[in-house]
Amino acid sequence: MALGLVLLEAGVRKIWQPRRFLAGVAEYDVVPSEIAPVLGILIIAGEFAAGVTQVVRIQHQLGAALGVALFVVFTFALCVALTRGQSHECHCSTSAGGDVISRWAVVRVGALLAVQVLVAVLPPAQMWSTPEGVLIDLGFAIFLAEVFRWLQLAPYVRILARLLRRDNSDVSLGEG
Numbered sequence: 001m002a003l004g005l006v007l008l009e010a011g012v013r014k015i016w017q018p019r020r021f022l023a024g025v026a027e028y029d030v031v032p033s034e035i036a037p038v039l040g041i042l043i044i045a046g047e048f049a050a051g052v053t054q055v056v057r058i059q060h061q062l063g064a065a066l067g068v069a070l071f072v073v074f075t076f077a078l079c080v081a082l083t084r085g086q087s088h089e090c091h092c093s094t095s096a097g098g099d100v101i102s103r104w105a106v107v108r109v110g111a112l113l114a115v116q117v118l119v120a121v122l123p124p125a126q127m128w129s130t131p132e133g134v135l136i137d138l139g140f141a142i143f144l145a146e147v148f149r150w151l152q153l154a155p156y157v158r159i160l161a162r163l164l165r166r167d168n169s170d171v172s173l174g175e176g
Contacts, residue, residue, distance in 0.1 A: 004054025
């Protein structure tokens with residue numbers, strides 16, 4: 001269910017700003033520019049469909065398989081863009097627009113792919129009707145929360161590291 005919420009949230013955000021996302025798909029330059037808008041629309045529809053099916057638990061296996069396909073596409077596009085040296089916005093959820101193509105984005109999407117594969121291969125009854133299934137879902141939700149929290153803190157960690165490496169004579173720590 002946690003992955004369904006992630007996909008649903010991403011799809012809904014893209015529905016609110018479709019032109020921005022469609023331009024973002026073209027910006028990757030992975031498919032011909034004529035095909036990019038069609039692919040973008042399919043991604044939005046796919047995220048929404050995969051999210052709804054996993055949250056509502058209707059056609060769960062189909063939704064999970066669709067989620068795997070989406071995360072494979074996302075991982076591939078990020079890796080291609082990264083190897084080309086692109087550094088534009090990743091358009092992962094078109095949230096406040098701060099996520100850029102990076103190794104962290106690949107790790108995040110790769111982790112989502114790995115868990116989506118697990119969800120796709122385990123029977124739905126095993127996922128939610130057993131204590132182990134509930135623990136997997138809750139554990140993944142906690143994992144996602146921690147990953148997103150770390151990614152939000154990462155810029156501050158980099159700033160702190162730079163400050164610690166510099167000669168601290170010009171850095172005031174509030175001592176006085």
